[in-house]
Amino acid sequence: MKKVNLAVVGATGMVGRTFLKVLEERNLPIENFYVMASARSAGQTLTFMGKDYVVEELTEHSFDKPIDIALFSAGGSTSEKFAPIAAAHGCIVVDNSAQWRMDPKVPLIVPEVNPEDISWNSGIIANPNCSTIQAMVALKPLDDKFGIKRVVYSTYQAVSGAGVAGWKDLEDGLKGEAPKKFPHPIANNCLPHIDIFLDNGYTKEEMKMIWETRKILHDDDMKVTATTVRVPVFNSHSESINIEFERPFELADVVETLKNAPGVVVADDPANNVYPLAVDAAGKDEVFVGRIRRDESVENGINLWVVADNIRKGAATNAVQIAQLLIDAMQ
Amino acid sequence: MKKVNLAVVGATGMVGRTFLKVLEERNLPIENFYVMASARSAGQTLTFMGKDYVVEELTEHSFDKPIDIALFSAGGSTSEKFAPIAAAHGCIVVDNSAQWRMDPKVPLIVPEVNPEDISWNSGIIANPNCSTIQAMVALKPLDDKFGIKRVVYSTYQAVSGAGVAGWKDLEDGLKGEAPKKFPHPIANNCLPHIDIFLDNGYTKEEMKMIWETRKILHDDDMKVTATTVRVPVFNSHSESINIEFERPFELADVVETLKNAPGVVVADDPANNVYPLAVDAAGKDEVFVGRIRRDESVENGINLWVVADNIRKGAATNAVQIAQLLIDAMQ
Numbered sequence: 001m002k003k004v005n006l007a008v009v010g011a012t013g014m015v016g017r018t019f020l021k022v023l024e025e026r027n028l029p030i031e032n033f034y035v036m037a038s039a040r041s042a043g044q045t046l047t048f049m050g051k052d053y054v055v056e057e058l059t060e061h062s063f064d065k066p067i068d069i070a071l072f073s074a075g076g077s078t079s080e081k082f083a084p085i086a087a088a089h090g091c092i093v094v095d096n097s098a099q100w101r102m103d104p105k106v107p108l109i110v111p112e113v114n115p116e117d118i119s120w121n122s123g124i125i126a127n128p129n130c131s132t133i134q135a136m137v138a139l140k141p142l143d144d145k146f147g148i149k150r151v152v153y154s155t156y157q158a159v160s161g162a163g164v165a166g167w168k169d170l171e172d173g174l175k176g177e178a179p180k181k182f183p184h185p186i187a188n189n190c191l192p193h194i195d196i197f198l199d200n201g202y203t204k205e206e207m208k209m210i211w212e213t214r215k216i217l218h219d220d221d222m223k224v225t226a227t228t229v230r231v232p233v234f235n236s237h238s239e240s241i242n243i244e245f246e247r248p249f250e251l252a253d254v255v256e257t258l259k260n261a262p263g264v265v266v267a268d269d270p271a272n273n274v275y276p277l278a279v280d281a282a283g284k285d286e287v288f289v290g291r292i293r294r295d296e297s298v299e300n301g302i303n304l305w306v307v308a309d310n311i312r313k314g315a316a317t318n319a320v321q322i323a324q325l326l327i328d329a330m331q
Numbered sequence: 332m333k334k335v336n337l338a339v340v341g342a343t344g345m346v347g348r349t350f351l352k353v354l355e356e357r358n359l360p361i362e363n364f365y366v367m368a369s370a371r372s373a374g375q376t377l378t379f380m381g382k383d384y385v386v387e388e389l390t391e392h393s394f395d396k397p398i399d400i401a402l403f404s405a406g407g408s409t410s411e412k413f414a415p416i417a418a419a420h421g422c423i424v425v426d427n428s429a430q431w432r433m434d435p436k437v438p439l440i441v442p443e444v445n446p447e448d449i450s451w452n453s454g455i456i457a458n459p460n461c462s463t464i465q466a467m468v469a470l471k472p473l474d475d476k477f478g479i480k481r482v483v484y485s486t487y488q489a490v491s492g493a494g495v496a497g498w499k500d501l502e503d504g505l506k507g508e509a510p511k512k513f514p515h516p517i518a519n520n521c522l523p524h525i526d527i528f529l530d531n532g533y534t535k536e537e538m539k540m541i542w543e544t545r546k547i548l549h550d551d552d553m554k555v556t557a558t559t560v561r562v563p564v565f566n567s568h569s570e571s572i573n574i575e576f577e578r579p580f581e582l583a584d585v586v587e588t589l590k591n592a593p594g595v596v597v598a599d600d601p602a603n604n605v606y607p608l609a610v611d612a613a614g615k616d617e618v619f620v621g622r623i624r625r626d627e628s629v630e631n632g633i634n635l636w637v638v639a640d641n642i643r644k645g646a647a648t649n650a651v652q653i654a655q656l657l658i659d660a661m662q
Contacts (some may be wrong), residue, residue, distance in 0.1 A: 150628055154485035154571035156521045156560065174505060183604040190487045190562060190569045190609055192622050192636045197601035201624035223628035227571040227636065229487065231521060232563050238521045240485035240558040242573070270528035273514040278521055291523050293532030297481055297554035305523045305558065 002330050003031035005067045006323070007091075009082065010074030011035035011055055012044055014163050015096055018316035019071050020048050022285075026320055029327060036062055037074070058082060063089040069326055071319050072096060087123025092326055094125050094319045098204070101126040101212060108215050111321040112263040113140040118325050125322055130314025131155050131205070131228060131237055132212040137287040137313070138306045139243070141261035142254065143217055146300070147246030150223035153209055156231045156238035157194060158278065159186055161310050170232055182230070191230040203228060236278035237310040245300040251292070254302060258289050263313070268292050276307035284309055285317045333661050334362035336398045337654070338422075340413065341405030342366035342386055343375055345494050346427055349647035350402050351379050353616075357651055360658060367393055368405070389413060394420040400657055402650050403427060418454025423657055425456050425650045429535070432457040432543060439546050442652040443594040444471040449656050456653055461645030462486050462536070462559060462568055463543040468618040468644070469637045470574070472592035473585065474548055477631070478577030481554035484540055487562045487569035488525060489609065490517055492641050501563055513561065522561040534559060567609035568641040576631040582623070585633060589620050594644075599623050607638035615640055616648045 006028070010016045016037070023030070035046050035053045042057035056062065058078065063070070063086045070086050072079050073096035083093040083100065100106040107117035108126045113136045118125060128136070131153070139148060159166040165181035173179060173187025184191055194205035202210075206226040214222045223244075231238075259266045267276045268290035276288035287308040295301030308314060337359070341347045347368070354361070366377050366384045373388035387393065389409070394401070394417045401417050403410050404427035414424040414431065431437040438448035439457045444467045449456060459467065462484070470479060490497040496512035504510060504518025515522055525536035533541075537557040545553045554575075562569075590597045598607045599621035607619035618639040626632030639645060 152483050152573045152626075152628070154558075154573075156487065156562065184608055185610055188564050188610060190564060192569070192571075192606050193601070193604065201601065201622070225573065225626040225628040225632070225634060227485075227573075227622065227634055229569070229571065229636075231487065233519050233521060238523070238560070240523075240560065240571075242483045242485075242556065242558075270524070270532065273524065275523050277515055279516055279519060291532070291558065295483075295556040297483070297556040301556065303556060303558055305560075 001029050003029040004069055004327055004330070005032040006030050007034040007036055007067045007070040009036045009058055009070055009072040010078070011046055012037045012041040013073055014160060014167070015073040015311060015315045018311050019073065019320065020046060022312065022316045022320045024049055026324065028320070028323060034067065038078070060085055063091055067091045069094065069323050071323060073315065083124050092121065092123055092125065094127055094322045096127045096315055096319055098129065098208060100124050101128060102215065108212060109322050110136045110216055110318060111325055112137050114216055114218070115325050118322070118329065127315065127319045127322065128212045128216060129205070129208040130161055130310040131157060131239065132209050132216070133314050133318050134237060134287045134306055134308035135209070135213065135239060135241060136216050137261070137263045138241070138258065138289045138304060140217065141257050142243065142245070145257050146249045148217070148222060148243055149246045150244040151213065152242040153226040154240040155226070155228045156233070157228060158233045158235045158237055158310055159230065160235045161237065167234060170234060186230060187232050189232065192227065194228045194230055233278050235309060235311060236281040236307055237314060238276070238278055239306045241304045241306055242295060243302050243304065244298050245302065248300055251294055255292055258292070263287055264289055266290065276305055278307055281307045281309050283312070285313050287313060332360050334360040335400055335658055335661070336363040337361050338365035338367055338398045338401040340367045340389055340401055340403040341409065342377055343368045343372040344404055345491060345498070346404040346642060346646045349642050350404065350650065351377060353643065353647045353651045355380055357655065359651070359654060365398065369409070391416055394422050398422045400425065400654050402654060404646065414455050423452065423454055423456065425458055425653045427458045427646055427650055429460065429539060431455050432459060433546065439543060440653050441467045441547055441649060442656055443468050445547055445549070446656050449653065449660065458646065458650045458653065459543045459547060460536070460539040461492055461641040462488060462570065463540050463547070464645050464649050465568060465618045465637055465639035466540070466544065466570060466572060467547050468592070468594045469572070469589065469620045469635060471548065472588050473574065473576070476588050477580045479548070479553060479574055480577045481575040482544065483573040484555070484557040485571040486557070486559045487564070488559060489564040489566045489568055489641055490561065491566045492568065498565060501565060517561060518563050520563065523558065525559045525561055564609050566640060566642060567612040567638055568645060569607070569609055570637045572635045572637055573626060574633050574635065575629050576633065579631055582625055586623055589623070594618055595620055597621065607636055609638055612638045612640050614643070616644050618644060
C-alpha cells in the first residue's frame with residue numbers, strides 16, 4: 001500500500017488533537033507526519049503513534065516539502081491564505097473551516113453521503129459544518145428513498161463546537177464565573193446564537209446548515225430552515241429534525257432504511273428509555289438516530305432526534321474519512 | 332371590593348410555593364387563606380403576607396368550609412379525586428395538573444389568550460402545560476392577524492418543570508452523581524423524553540402541546556407537531572417555534588403585533604446580542620420573543636425563539652391570573 005506524507009495544520013486545537021487520535025485509531029498508511037500551527041503554538045510537542053513531534057510554525061514555505069494530504073483546522077483566515085499555497089504545491093487540503101465550503105470549485109464531503117465528489121477536487125476539499133454532517137448521515141438514505149421536500153432543524157449544540165474557549169466558558173460558568181468566549185452565560189442557559197448574525201436575521205451557523213445541506217445532497221432547491229442553539233453540554237450535538245418527504249412512506253421502512261444506512265446507529269426503543277443521548281454519543285464515530293415518528297401535521301412528515309460527537313464525526317473523524325478516500329484513490 | 336376565601340393545594344411543592352409568592356406580589360383580595368397538602372407535608376408552616384399558616388392535610392372534608400377559589404398543584408391523581416369534591420362545594424378549582432385539561436367540560440385558559448372561556452366553567456378550570464402557555468401568549472396575536480396553519484415546536488425545557496426532584500437531579504448531576512428522577516443523567520446532556528411515552532411514539536408532553544394548542548386557540552384542526560426535550564437548565568423553558576401562516580405577512584408587522592401583544596416582551600436585537608434567554612426570563616412573568624425571522628423554506632413561514640419562566644408564567648402566575656379573572660367576575 002502506498003504510504004502518504006500527511007500534515008495536520010492547527011494541530012494543538014481541540015479538533016487538531018482529535019485528528020491525531022482518529023488517525024492513530026484508523027492506522028492510516030503514513031510515511032512522514034507533520035504537525036503545524038500558528039507561531040503562538042509552535043514549539044509544543046505532540047505524540048503520534050508513540051513518537052514525539054515538534055509543532056512547526058505554519059509559513060508560506062511549510063509546503064515546500066512533499067506533503068500529499070493536509071488536514072486543516074486552524075480557522076477561516078488561515079485556510080484562506082494557506083490552503084491555496086498547499087494546493088499549489090500538489091498537496092490536497094481537507095479543510096475544516098467554513099472558508100471554502102460554498103466555493104463551487106470545492107467539493108463538500110461527508111464520506112457516507114457523497115464520496116464521489118472527491119473526484120472533482122482541485123486541491124481543496126471542504127469538511128462540512130459539524131451540525132450539517134450528522135444531519136446528512138441520517139438524511140441521505142431517506143432522501144434517496146422518499147425524496148426530501150423540506151427540513152426544519154432545531155439544534156442543541158455542545159460547547160466543544162466553540163473549541164477550548166467554549167469548553168472553558170461552560171466549566172467556568174458552572175463555578176459561577178462570567179463567560180469569556182460567549183456573549184452570555186452558557187451554564188444554566190440556552191444561547192440561540194452560534195457564529196455571527198447575518199442581514200437576514202439568521203446566524204451564519206443556521207445558514208451553513210441550509211446552504212451545506214443543499215450542496216451535499218445535490219439539490220439547490222431543497223427547502224431548509226434552521227434554528228441553531230448552544231446548550232450547556234460539553235460534547236455532542238443533538239438535533240430535532242422535522243422532515244417532509246416527497247413520497248408516502250411506511251414508518252417501519254424509514255426505520256429499516258436508517259438501520260441499513262452507513263454510519264447510522266438507530267437507538268429507538270422508548271419503552272426501555274432508549275433514544276440518542278449526547279453523553280452516549282461522545283467519543284463515538286457513528287450518528288445516532290431515534291424518536292422516529294410520523295408527523296401527522298403534514299403530508300409525508302416525520303420527526304427525528306439525531307445525536308453525534310461533533311468533534312469526532314462532526315469534524316475530525318469526517319476529515320480523516322476523507323483522507324482515507326483520497327488514499328484509497330491513490331492506490 | 333369583594334374579598335375571597337382562597338386555598339392553595341399542594342402548597343409545599345415548587346409551584347405551590349410560587350403560588351404564595353405570586354399571590355403576595357399581586358395582592359389579591361383574600362379574606363381567609365388556607366394551605367393544604369398531602370399527609371406527608373401537613374403540619375409544615377408557610378408564611379403568607381407576613382402571617383404563618385400551618386399546612387393542613389387535604390381530605391374529603393377540606394372543602395366543607397366556605398372556599399371560593401382553590402389553586403391546585405398536587406398532581407393528577409389528587410386533582411382527579413379532590414377537584415370534583417371542591418367543585419361540588421361551590422369552590423372553583425384552578426388546576427395545574429394535566430388531569431382535566433382535555434375534558435370538554437373544563438375550560439383551559441391562558442388569561443392573555445382566551446379569558447372569555449372562564450364563563451363556561453362548571454367548577455374546574457385547567458391551567459395549561461407550561462410549554463404550551465408560553466407558546467400561546469406568543470402565537471395568539473399572530474393567529475388572530477395572519478392565521479396559523481401549522482406549528483413545529485422543538486423545546487428546551489428546564490428541570491424545574493420536573494419539580495424539586497428534577498432540580499435536585501441537575502444539582503447532583505453537576506457534582507457527578509447519578510440521577511434519581513430522570514431515567515438518564517440530565518447534567519451535560521439533553522433528554523428527548525418528558526412525561527411518559529404513548530403508543531404513537533410521542534411523549535405525553537409532546538401530545539399535550541399539540542392537543543392544548545388546538546383547544547386554547549379554538550381550532551381543532553390546527554396542524555401541530557412537537558419534539559420536547561429536557562436540557563440542563565434550572566429554570567425557564569426555551570422554544571424554537573416554526574410557524575406557517577395562512578396569509579402573507581410583512582416581517583415588521585409580525586414584530587409590531589408581538590410588541591403590542593399582552594404579556595409579550597420582544598427581545599430581538601441581534602446586532603447587540605439581544606434575544607430571549609432562560610437566565611433573563613427566570614423570575615419574570617412575561618413571555619420573551621425574539622429571533623423573529625422569515626422562513627423562506629415555506630410560503631408565509633416564520634421562525635421564533637420563545638422563552639419564559641415555566642414555574643411562574645408556565646404555572647403559578649398563569650393560575651393566579653385565572654384567579655384574578657374569577658375575582659373580577661365576582662365583583
